[in-house]
Amino acid sequence: MIRLKKMFTGIVIATTSLISINSAVAADYPPHTINMVAPSGAGGGWDLTIRTVAKTLKDTGLVDANMPVVNRPGGGGAVNLSYMQTQVGKGDLISVYSPPILLTNLTGLTQYSYKDTTPLARLITDYAAFVVPENSKYKSIKDVMDALKKDPKSVKIGGTSAAGSMDHIQFLLVAKAAGVENLRNIDYVSFQNGSLIAQALGGHVDLISTGLGDVAGLVESGKLHALAQTADKRIGTGLIAEIPTVKEQGIDVIFENWRGLFGPKEMSEEAVAYWRDTLQKMVATPEWEAALKRNSWDDAYQDDQAFSEFLGETNDQYKALIKTVFGR
Known part of the structure; x- marks a missing residue:
């Protein structure tokens, strides 16, 4: 009996020590500085989203840590995704991503996918928008599709994502649904250096395929004219x-451009719990609600567990989508 008692006491001590260690780890989070990463150049949808998140967290006092925004462009997000593999287990990097985190892997642009990260939360849904300079000869998306049916090289499309990724795929889906053939021959040019708008206004591309929230201000100012968007209804x-x-x-297509937050793979349970609690609070604030309205975003919040399930299901859907568009 005495021996058993000693064993039990030892277990209690060990368990108590473990709890103390975990509490210490939890108390140390968040770190003094958290890098908020846009895996793109300045001015795009990822950049806008991560800056809006960082500002809202600061303005509401939900996070005291420094949250500098870091732009790490390249490969439609693949460069940053590769960098995140050097940060496994760390909690001081939070990156925004959207469908390209799935598409770049499915199209072979990178070996990494969402499975090589820690999904934290889905936040919003944006929609694709197709915009042209106000003096464009194209007055509707149908005009564009009619031109492409005659000659798939006749319209130069610009986007901020890599070929085979978000801005490219969303346009090809619409073109396919409109009956355009030879989709691979459509001239798509990627501008990941923040110059896309200037390229369009300068006449170097005919149409921009992007997120509606990314160009809402330019549309409202009259510098760009929106031919169409891909929601199931009018919005904003x-x-x-x-x-x-x-x-x-x-053209029978609906396309949603969701955006969410990811940490490095094997992020600690304490860090994941911190972000679950913090982001749940953030999306309930008036400041976040105002940001949704300002950017014509739909609320699409999911916590880490629901988001992970969503990513698995969506990855399967995109795999079928890629096969439909590219035949592979």
């Missing part, structure tokens, strides 16, 4: 609410 207010859907124009 003012001029944004006047943008027709592609479905209204006889």
Whole structure:
């Protein structure tokens, strides 16, 4: 009996020590500085999203840590995803991603995928938008598709993601649904250095394929004219609410551009719990609600567990999508 008692006491001590260690780790999080990463150049949808998150967390006092925004462009997000593999287990890097974290892997642009990260939360849904300079000869998305049916090289498409990634794929989906053939021959040019808008205004590309939130301000200012967006309904207010859907124009496509936050692979349970609690609070604030309205974003919040399940299901859907568009 005495021996058993000693064994039991030892177990209690060991367990108590483990709890103390875990508490110490939890108390040390968050670190003094957390790098908030946009895996793209300045001015795109990822950049806008991560800056909005960082500002909201600061403005609401939910996070006291320094949160500098870091731009790490290249490969449609693949460069940053590769860098994240050097940060395994760390908690001082939070990156925003959207469908390209799946698409770049499925199309062979990178060996890494969402499985090589720690999904933290899905936050918003944006929609694809197709915009042209205000003096463009194209007045509707149908005009663009008619031109492509005659000659797939006749319209130069610009985007901020790599070929085979977000901005490219969303346009090809619409083109396929519109009956355009020879999709691989469509001229798509990637601008990941923040110069896309200038390229369009300078006449170097005919149409921009991007996220609606990314160009809402330019559309409202009149510098760009939106031909269509890919929601299932009209969204937003003012001029944004006047943008027709592609479905209204006889093209049966809906495309959602969700965005969420990811940490490095094997992020600690304490860090994951911290972000679960903090982001749940953030999405309930008036400041976040105002950001959704300002950027024409739909609320699409999911916590880490629901987001991970969503990513698995969506990855399967995109795999079928890639096969449909590219035949592989």
